[in-house]
Amino acid sequence: MSAPLLRVEGLQVEFDLARGVLRAVDGASFEVHAGEALGIVGESGSGKTMALRALVGLLPPSASVTGGTVAIDGVDVTAAGEDARRELRGRTVSMIFQEPMTALNPVLRVGEQIAETPLVRLGLSRRAARARALELMRLVGIPDPKRRAYAYPHELSGGMRQRVMIAIALSGDPKLILCDEPTTALDVTIQDQILKLLGSLQRDLGVSLVFVSHDLAVIAQTCTRIAVMYAGQVVETGTVEAVFREPRHPYTLGLLRSVPDFDLVRAHLSSIPGSPPDLAAPPAGCRFHPRCPFVHDDCHSDPIPLIELGGGRAARCLYHELCAADARREPVIAVA
Amino acid sequence: MPEPLLEIDALHVHYELRGGFARRARGRPHEVLRAVDGVDLAIAKGETLGLVGESGCGKSTLGRAIVGLASPVSGSLRFRGEPLAGGRGRAQRRRIQMVFQDPYSSLNPRMTVRQTLAELLRAHRMVPKDAIDARCRELLELVGLGPRALDAHPRQFSGGQRQRVAIARALALEPELLVADEPVSALDVSVQATVLNLLDELRAKLGLTVLLIAHNMAVVRHVSDRVAVMYLGRIVETAPTDELFTNPRHPYTRGLLTAVPRLVPGRASTSEGVAGDPPSPIDLPSGCRFHPRCPLAQEPPCSTDDPALDEGSPGHRAACHFAWRAAPPAHTPEILQETT
Numbered sequence: 001m002s003a004p005l006l007r008v009e010g011l012q013v014e015f016d017l018a019r020g021v022l023r024a025v026d027g028a029s030f031e032v033h034a035g036e037a038l039g040i041v042g043e044s045g046s047g048k049t050m051a052l053r054a055l056v057g058l059l060p061p062s063a064s065v066t067g068g069t070v071a072i073d074g075v076d077v078t079a080a081g082e083d084a085r086r087e088l089r090g091r092t093v094s095m096i097f098q099e100p101m102t103a104l105n106p107v108l109r110v111g112e113q114i115a116e117t118p119l120v121r122l123g124l125s126r127r128a129a130r131a132r133a134l135e136l137m138r139l140v141g142i143p144d145p146k147r148r149a150y151a152y153p154h155e156l157s158g159g160m161r162q163r164v165m166i167a168i169a170l171s172g173d174p175k176l177i178l179c180d181e182p183t184t185a186l187d188v189t190i191q192d193q194i195l196k197l198l199g200s201l202q203r204d205l206g207v208s209l210v211f212v213s214h215d216l217a218v219i220a221q222t223c224t225r226i227a228v229m230y231a232g233q234v235v236e237t238g239t240v241e242a243v244f245r246e247p248r249h250p251y252t253l254g255l256l257r258s259v260p261d262f263d264l265v266r267a268h269l270s271s272i273p274g275s276p277p278d279l280a281a282p283p284a285g286c287r288f289h290p291r292c293p294f295v296h297d298d299c300h301s302d303p304i305p306l307i308e309l310g311g312g313r314a315a316r317c318l319y320h321e322l323c324a325a326d327a328r329r330e331p332v333i334a335v336a
Numbered sequence: 337m338p339e340p341l342l343e344i345d346a347l348h349v350h351y352e353l354r355g356g357f358a359r360r361a362r363g364r365p366h367e368v369l370r371a372v373d374g375v376d377l378a379i380a381k382g383e384t385l386g387l388v389g390e391s392g393c394g395k396s397t398l399g400r401a402i403v404g405l406a407s408p409v410s411g412s413l414r415f416r417g418e419p420l421a422g423g424r425g426r427a428q429r430r431r432i433q434m435v436f437q438d439p440y441s442s443l444n445p446r447m448t449v450r451q452t453l454a455e456l457l458r459a460h461r462m463v464p465k466d467a468i469d470a471r472c473r474e475l476l477e478l479v480g481l482g483p484r485a486l487d488a489h490p491r492q493f494s495g496g497q498r499q500r501v502a503i504a505r506a507l508a509l510e511p512e513l514l515v516a517d518e519p520v521s522a523l524d525v526s527v528q529a530t531v532l533n534l535l536d537e538l539r540a541k542l543g544l545t546v547l548l549i550a551h552n553m554a555v556v557r558h559v560s561d562r563v564a565v566m567y568l569g570r571i572v573e574t575a576p577t578d579e580l581f582t583n584p585r586h587p588y589t590r591g592l593l594t595a596v597p598r599l600v601p602g603r604a605s606t607s608e609g610v611a612g613d614p615p616s617p618i619d620l621p622s623g624c625r626f627h628p629r630c631p632l633a634q635e636p637p638c639s640t641d642d643p644a645l646d647e648g649s650p651g652h653r654a655a656c657h658f659a660w661r662a663a664p665p666a667h668t669p670e671i672l673q674e675t676t
Contacts, residue, residue: 043524157613187390188551189610192595196608214525217554217597221604241601258529260554261599269529269558275494333599 004031005073005176005208006055012067013050013059022280024050024063026232029306032176037202037209039219039240041255042229045276048212051229052178055210056093057085073175090117094169098181100161104153110164111137111149117171136167141197159190166197176208177201183218195222216259220244225312228252231277231287234306238313246327248315250292253323256332263334286317294322340378341513341545342402342432347375347411349394349401353618369618371397373569375411376645379513384539384546386560386577388553388592390614394569399515399549403434415513430460433511437518439498443490449476449501450486456508475504478541479534496527503534507542514538517549532559553596557581562651565589568617568625571645573659575652585654588626624657632658 013025119129137145183191236249254272349372436442595609648660
């Protein structure tokens with residue numbers, strides 16, 4: 001396999017709080033190859049959004065990357081200065097945010113916002129940048145682009161705004177698009193339209209995606225590989241197909257069993273007892289052990305490494321076999 | 337259908353919009369937002385009815401009108417056969433209670449759980465004064481919280497626990513109908529299941545009737561006995577849950593089901609569920625409200641005639657000119673029927 005487009009190793013993100021240091025991301029490692037879509041799933045506070053933002057240096061002021069390396073297209077981003085990172089953003093990498101209304105500039109017409117990167121970064125003439133903007137608007141399925149280019153963000157619907165965001169993200173011909181819950185604020189029919197648009201862009205343009213979401217079904221629909229995050233750590237990775245059929249981490253198993261599955265109606269939904277730990281004082285040993293049904297004595301003491309399981313899979317669990325056996329006993333998702 | 341607990345007839349809830357300065361200066365009439373625009377619906381005693389639809393379709397306004405938090409401009413609501421008027425008496429208010437979406441804003445942050453519950457029990461004279469404390473404990477136990485929660489403030493709870501407190505508050509008045517407006521959509525995935533299970537347990541234990549307002553089709557499929565689909569202020573289809581999910585007759589319902597992201601990789605449909613954006617409820621389309629987005633729309637009748645909510649098979653109603661035609665509709669997205 002060729003060198004990955006994105007390689008993240010041991011990424012650490014820390015918040016400096018009055019009551020001490022909070023490690024929001026603790027040693028996250030993952031890779032994305034060209035043309036691939038990786039889903040990062042986790043509940044609120046799992047560190048998924050901070051991991052994504054750290055990749056392009058868009059962390060909030062109180063947070064900083066304190067360890068690990070991020071290499072995008074062979075360039076070590078963590079070692080590079082802010083200028084190099086800015087060069088990277090918008091060209092090699094771009095980002096789509098959850099709330100298009102707050103991410104777009106409210107006082108600029110959307111056509112101008114889409115033409116900005118072609119004009120400023122790609123050095124196109126005004127006329128060429130304008131033509132490029134219209135072409136991008138057509139590509140993302142905005143009807144009547146000539147007229148819509150003159151609209152302000154507030155004049156568009158949520159779905160159209162998100163299409164504008166995607167057009168902006170595409171305007172620098174990126175190799176990688178980072179998506180932070182891009183459809184969470186949208187209705188299910190509009191979500192469906194946007195997910196299908198992202199899928200077709202990935203297929204037709206060969207763009208890679210990193211897709212952060214709390215919605216397992218959205219990940220299943222858009223991504224080939226998945227990284228599951230819990231309390232700042234990646235606890236399981238693998239192909240979506242393999243991980244959903246036979247999870248090897250009890251958190252993944254619990255999460256999949258607690259989601260109402262459209263195709264598999266259960267009499268009783270199971271849930272994960274307890275709540276996620278306080279990241280300022282995470283439990284010793286495995287971070288999931290206080291909530292784990294398969295917990296053993298040796299889960300309490302030493303940190304658990306991410307164990308390679310072959311076939312591109314890994315899980316941060318000493319008893320992943322128990323977890324897999326449980327998944328085989330009772331199917332986790334509907335059987336095809 | 338068994339005896340209906342609540343009957344809704346031709347209910348309209350409209351909001352008058354103030355409009356901009358220019359509009360008022362020109363003396364134009366107020367624009368009217370038709371949030372609920374002719375809803376007919378009955379809820380049977382003891383059932384869980386799921387009400388689904390996209391944002392802006394009026395499902396929350398309908399829920400609020402049922403509880404008495406929004407005033408209908410016309411139409412009627414009857415509870416156990418008695419009309420519910422605009423100004424409801426204390427006894428009538430007590431019988432229909434609501435659980436709101438956001439447990440972070442629906443509880444008074446300055447009151448402890450005990451104060452919140454005791455206030456209600458006192459105001460409605462639910463139990464004798466000396467039994468109030470015991471009743472508070474009982475209510476918390478009912479929703480799975482220990483007595484230690486009594487003297488805590490809302491901020492000390494997690495989202496799931498707050499929603500339990502909100503449910504306990506609704507149950508304090510021993511309602512017959514509980515309107516739950518998106519009760520789990522503000523909660524984390526692993527917590528949603530516990531709240532949904534709790535609602536189901538309570539329904540069985542207390543003989544409650546539940547109106548569950550939600551946008552998540554998978555949640556509705558798991559929890560409801562019957563489902564009503566709403567689009568732009570109208571009910572467009574109602575059916576028993578299994579029937580609705582396996583044999584949807586309205587093209588909007590079909591599109592909605594096609595659009596649901598699926599947990600099984602590769603199961604999601606490749607065709608688009610519903611094209612375009614929903615029209616504005618201020619300027620509704622003529623005829624069938626769905627016709628501008630409908631893959632089946634024909635002329636005539638779709639843009640001129642408003643279809644009625646017709647019962648085509650027992651308990652299954654759909655408001656579409658083509659819902660009950662013999663020939664199968666041309667547009668049939670693959671909705672897989674796999675329930676074990």
